[in-house]
Amino acid sequence: MLLEARNLHIGYGDAPAVWDVSLDVGVGEIVSVIGPNGAGKTTLINAIAGLLRCRQGDLRFDGRDMTRVKAHDYCGHGIALVPEGRRLFTKMSVEENLELGCYLAAARAARAQSLARVYDLFPILGQKRRQLAGELSGGQQQMVAIGRALMARPRIVLFDEPSLGLAPSIVDDMFDIIARVRDEGAAVLLVEQNVLKAIEIADRAYVLEQGRIVTCGLPADLLQQPHIREAYLGV
Amino acid sequence: MPSATLLGQALISGVLAGGMYGLLAMGLSLSWGLLRLVNLSHFALAFLAAYIVYELGTTWHVAPWWSAALVVPAMFGIGAAQHWLFDRFRVNELASLLITFSVAVILEAGIQLYWTADFRRYETDYATLSIKAGPFFIPVLELALCLVAGVLAWGTWLWLRKTFVGKALRASVEDADIAAAYGVNHKQLAYLLSGIGAAYAGIAGTFIALIATLAPAEIWTWLGVVFAVVIIGRLGNPLGALLAGMAIGAAQSLAMAVFSPAWAPVVSFSMLIIVLLWDPEWL
DSSP: OOEEEEEEEEEETTEEEEEEEEEEEOTTOEEEEEOOTTSSHHHHHHHHTTSSOEEEEEEEETTEEOTTSOGGGTGGGTEEEEOTTOOOOTTSBHHHHHHHHTOSHHHHTTHHHHHHHHHHHOHHHHHTTTSBGGGSOHHHHHHHHHHHHHHTOOSEEEEESTTTTOOHHHHHHHHHHHHHHHHTTOEEEEEESOHHHHHHHOSEEEEEETTEEEEEEOHHHHHHOHHHIIIIIOO | OOOHHHHHHHHHHHHHHHHHHHHHHHHHHHHHHHHOOOOTHHHHHHHHHHHHHHHHHHHSOOOHHHHHHHHHHHHHHHHHHHHHHHHHTTOOHHHHHHHHHHHHHHHHHHHHHHHOSSOBOOOOTTTTOEEEETTEEEEHHHHHHHHHHHHHHHHHHHHHHHSHHHHHHHHHHHOHHHHHHTTOOHHHHHHHHHHHHHHHHHHHHHHHHHHSOBOGGGGGTTHHHHHHHHHHTOTTOHHHHHHHHHHHHHHHHHHHHHSOGGGHHHHHHHHHHHHHHHOGGGO
16 A cells, blocks of 8 residues: 555644544555545645644555654655645745745756646646736636646645535536546545545545544445435435 | 935935845845744844954954954854744744844843943944045945845845745745645754844944944844835845835935934834835735
């Protein structure tokens, strides 16, 4: 397995937000974590990105123990985050945002190639490369956030609610992009409220409710479960 | 109304004096804008550097440029050490103001202890040298100060704009966590930037030693106007700091020539208020 999380407990202050969560992401896989608002999805993905410390449990990436790795060293191991709400550097240009993605030496060496690849994937960003990131539309900002992650030449991309706040017409494009990221060689861990799409695109999916994994499995199996159908699909 | 020659001379003197405001404002602007630390001790550090340059020059007859070669790197070290304190105690924006105020008071006391409260003047052969351009006189030292400040402001601006380190610093102000997620070690960069800010205080101090009369209480002289310059020039923008410094210097000097010297502080703070009313997002 590329990413192995075992019995993670994560929390802010005294209140744990995620209990005893275990999940795996293999090379070339898309793994989705679905669940309602406030279930701890963002907490979980931020911990896997190194932004939050786990209080307990074991987090391994490519066999390496990540619990003692500093936050700014996660990226160097091949983990890139597309955060919830995009969190672009709004007062910097589109291209500067992308360049921040290849800040580390190894990725920086491939700066020109990576930029060409991102502009190929999102031609509109090439046209707006000198514009301030904060001035773009929501969909375009999401493209910058994904492009920034790709610039890091990651082995896994963590997507946190990539379809949140986007026009329905763009949501399908976003999922196509996620599939393409995987097809080009990176594994994907996807956290989504758009349950149906997140399950459909995934190789495997986990359901997180109130900080715990309640069920997991193959997409076809999950879509058959009465609880999933009732709570998330409304059928 | 004063003559055109007098106004022209006032303008030249004002812009040149504004170079000092800009030079002092640059270091403050960097740490306030990019680290969210307001460093009141910046002025005290500049005067400490000035006193050392004075001491080396008068007692040991070391030329000021050699003194600067010694003092500026030492100031870099002091700035980085100061940042260690900020980092160690997780100092925020407001606390930094209070703490560096205390540091400034302590430095002032230290300076007074060693050099006494007497006025000190570093006499050099070139202190009063000036170039004559038509009807105007341009003092050479102040011109040199402005050139140095110009090179520093332009260089620092390019550094922040064009290099990966500069971009990482700008990104970290907006979202330090996400910058870290892409590998930015903000702690390390903050030490570097604090050192640079203090080194600029060392450069300013060298010129203060040559141009001004030194006394411990003088560390507070420029506080007000330089704060106005930092804010008008936009936080974290070294080029803006220098241009704002020169603009305020010119405005003050003209106000003094046309009205009376008492008007100088009114000018800088009126400009500050106008700028803030005009664009409140400036800060």
